Amino acid sequence: MSVRTNYTVYESPRLQILSEDQKEKILNGMMRTLQYTGAHVHHEKARELFKKAGCKVDGVTVYFPPEVILKALSTVPPVTEVFPWDGNKEKKVVVEKNRSYFGPGPTPPNFIDTDTMERRKYLRKDANIVARVCDALPNIGFVQSLGSISDVTNDLADVYEFADMVRNTTTPIMSWSFTREGCRDIHRIAIAMAGGEEEFRQRPNYIFYGEPISPLVSDFHAIDKCMYCAENRIPQVYSPCAIGGGTVPATHAGQLVVALSESMVGVIAAQLINPGTCVIIGGVQSILDMRYSIYSYGAPELSLLSSALTEVVQYCGLPMYSQSGCTDTKKMDMQSALEASLSINAAMMSGANFVHDNGYTESGLTGDVFQTVMDDELISMARVIERSFDVNKETLSVDVIDSVGPGGHYLYEDHTMKWFRTYWMPTLMDRNSYEGWVEEGRKTMKDRIIEKTRDLIDNYEGPRGKVPAQADKEIERILQEAEKRAKESESK
Amino acid sequence: MSSDLGKISDALTKGNVDELKEVVQQALDNDAVPADLLNKGLLPGMEAVGQKWKNGEMFMPEVLRCAKAMSGAMDILRPRLAKEDLGSAGKMVIGTVSGDLHDIGKDLAAMMFEGAGYEVVNIGIDQPNEKFVEAAKEHKPTLLGMSALLTTTMPRMGEVINSLKEAGIRDQMAVIIGGAPVTQEFAEEIGADIYAPNAGSAVDLAREYFESKA
Secondary structure: OOOOOOOOOOOOOOOOOOOHHHHHHHHHHHHHHHHHHOEEEOOHHHHHHHHHOOOEEEOOEEEOOHHHHHHHHHOOOOOEEEOOOOOOHHHOEEEOOOOOEEOOOOOOOEEEOOOOOOEEEOOHHHHHHHHHHHHHOOOOOOEOOOOOOOOOOOOOHHHHHHHHHHOOOOOOEEEOOOOHHHHHHHHHHHHHHHOOHHHHHHOOOEEEEEOOEOOOEEOHHHHHHHHHHHHOOOOEEEOOEEEEOOOEOOOHHHHHHHHHHHHHHHHHHHHHHOOOOOEEEEOEEEEEOOOOOOEOOOOHHHHHHHHHHHHHHHHOOOOEEEEOOOOOOOOOOHHHHHHHHHHHHHHHHHOOOEEEOOOEEHHHOEEOHHHHHHHHHHHHHHHHHHHOOOOOHHHHOHHHHHHHOOOOOOOOOHHHHHHHHHOOOOOOOOOOOHHHHHHOOOOOHHHHHHHHHHHHHHHOOOOHHHOOHHHHHHHHHHHHHHHHHHHHHHHO | OHHHHHHHHHHHHOOOHHHHHHHHHHHHHOOOOHHHHHHHHHHHHHHHHHHHHHOOOOOHHHHHHHHHHHHHHHHHHHHHOOHHHHOOOOEEEEEEEOOOOOOHHHHHHHHHHHHOOOEEEEEEEEEOHHHHHHHHHHHOOOEEEEEOOOOOOOHHHHHHHHHHHHOOOHHHOEEEEEOOOOOHHHHHHHOOOEEOOOHHHHHHHHHHHHHHHO
16 A cells, blocks of 8 residues: 555635635735725714724724734634524534535515516515525525515515514525514524523524625614624624725725725624624625626626625635625626626635525625525535545546447446446436427426426425424514504504 | 917827926917817817727727826816817716725726716715715716726616706716626616726717706
C-alpha cells in the first residue's frame, strides 16, 4: 500500500470571487462606514442600548466603533438548529457554514392564480397552497409565503399567513410581520406548535425575517422586531434589499460595504440583547435597471454580488441569506427558466445558507408557485455539481476496468449495480424518445410543471391532519384575540 | 442669443449642473428673454433627453442628472418668468405617506417632474395625512404626488384623498400615486387620478392626463 502525502479532501467545489485581502478590505469598509458615517436608528431604546455599549449617538444617527462590532461578532453562534414541529429529522435545518437550504420568498403583493394562471392579488388560500406544495418538494428546505395576504383583516396578514402555513408544512418557516405585536402572535403560535415555551427554547421551530431600509436606515419596526427576536432567542434574518446604483453605490464592492453595514446594525443589537442568538445577514443584492428603473431579479449581477457577499459574510463568521430562482419576466417562459438556472447554480456553488426568492417573478412583485416547482428541479441539478464526487480506490474503478477490458460493457457489473443509482434522475426534464414523447401527449416543460404543481395542490394533503388538537385550538384563540385587538385599534 | 441656447442645451444634455446655472445666468445678464431660454433652450433640451432615454441611448442616472441641472436652471429662471410662460408645467407637492421611510422612488419622481419644468415641493418621507393637506393648502399645487413601498402604508393614500375632500380642495388638483406595490386597480379604488408604474413614466402620464382634461 502506498502512502499518500499531502492528501486534501475538497468536499465540494466552491465559487470563489474574492481573495482574502479583498474580503478584509470590504469588512474594513463596513467598519469605516459604521464608525464615521453611522446609521440611522429610529428607535429610542435601541439607541440607548447602542450608547450604553460604547456607540456615539447624535440624533437618530448611531456611530459604531470597531470594538463594538468585533464584540458582537465574537458572540454569534457557529451553529444553530431549527426543528420541524413534527420532529422529522430529515427536515431539520442546521445553520452552519457551507450548508445550503433553498426556499421561496416573502410578501409580493401579487400571485399567479394556480387555476387561471393569471396575475391577481395574493389571497389567504394561496398561503395554504404554497405551504403544502413546498412541504412536498424535496429540495425546498425552508418555506416563505410568496405573498402578502390581501383578503383578511388589515394588519393581520402576517399572523394569518403563519397560522395557516405552519399547519400545512413541517418544513421550517421563515416568517415576517408588520410590527412587534405580529411578532408576538407568531411566536405564540410557534410555541403552541412546539408544545410549550421551554420546548421552543430547546428546539426553535421557525426563523423570523426582518429588513432594514437601504441605505443605512433601521426604521422603528425593523429594529423593534429584531430586538423582540433577540429577547426570545428566535433565529432571525436582518438583511436589506440593496439596490445597486440606487440605494447603494453602483460599484459592487461599494454595494457590499453598505449592505454589510446595514445588516450589522441588527447583528449588534441582537448580540447586545442576547449574546449567542442566531442572526442571518446578507439580503437581496442586485442592481437597478437603469432603463426601466426596476430592481432586477434576473440580472447576472445578482448572482455575482450574492456570491461575493456570501464570502464576506462567512468571513465574518455569520450565516448568509442569499437568493436565486427568481426572474424579471411576467409569465412562465424561457427567460424565467434561464435566469433561475443561472442564479440557482451560482447560489449553490457559493455555499450560502438560506437561498430565498425561488418562485419570485416580475422582479419580485409576483409570487409564482409554478416557478418554485421548476426551481425545485433546478436546485436538485445544481446540488449534483455541488456535491462533486469522491476519488478513491473504489471510485477509480481500476479493477473493474481491468476485468471488463477493452470492448464489452459495464451494464450488469456488480460495481455498476452499486453505483448507478447515484445518478441524478429528472422529475420534470424530458429525456424520452421522440416516439415516447409523442405518445405521452407531446408535453412541454411548461405542461409538465403545471401538471406536477396542480397534482400536488389537488392530492398532497400535507401535515394538516397531524397538528395536535391542543395546538390547533390555541392557534384559533390567538387569531381571535388578534382580531379583537385589530377591531379595538380601528375603533380608536 | 442662439449661441446661448446652444450652450444651454449642451450643458443640460450633458447634465452639467453648475455649468448650466452659469450659462443661464450669463444669458440673462446679456438680456436674453427668459421665456425663450425656457421654451427654446431648456424644454427642447429635456425633450431630447427624454427621447434618448426612450431610445435606450441614455439611462436613468444620466436623465436624473439632466433633470437636476434643469431644476437648478429653473431656480434662476422662475422668478424672471411670467405665469403664462410656464405653460402646462405647474406646481407639485410630493411625499411618502405616514409609516413609510422609503424615499428613492418618490425622489426620482420629484426629480423627473422638476426636469419637466414643474416647481416641486418635496415634503419628505413618513408624512402624516394632515401634512399633505396642509402642504396642498399652502402651495396650491396642480398635482399632488404620493408614494408608498409597503402594503401596510398604501391605505394612507386613500385617507389623504379623503382628507383633501373633507378640506374641500380635492378638485383643485390632480392626484398621482406610485410605489412598487401600488397598482392601477388600487389607484381607481381610492380615487386617485393618475397611477404611474414608475418614476420615468410619471411625467408623460401626468401630461396625458392634463391634456385629456384641457
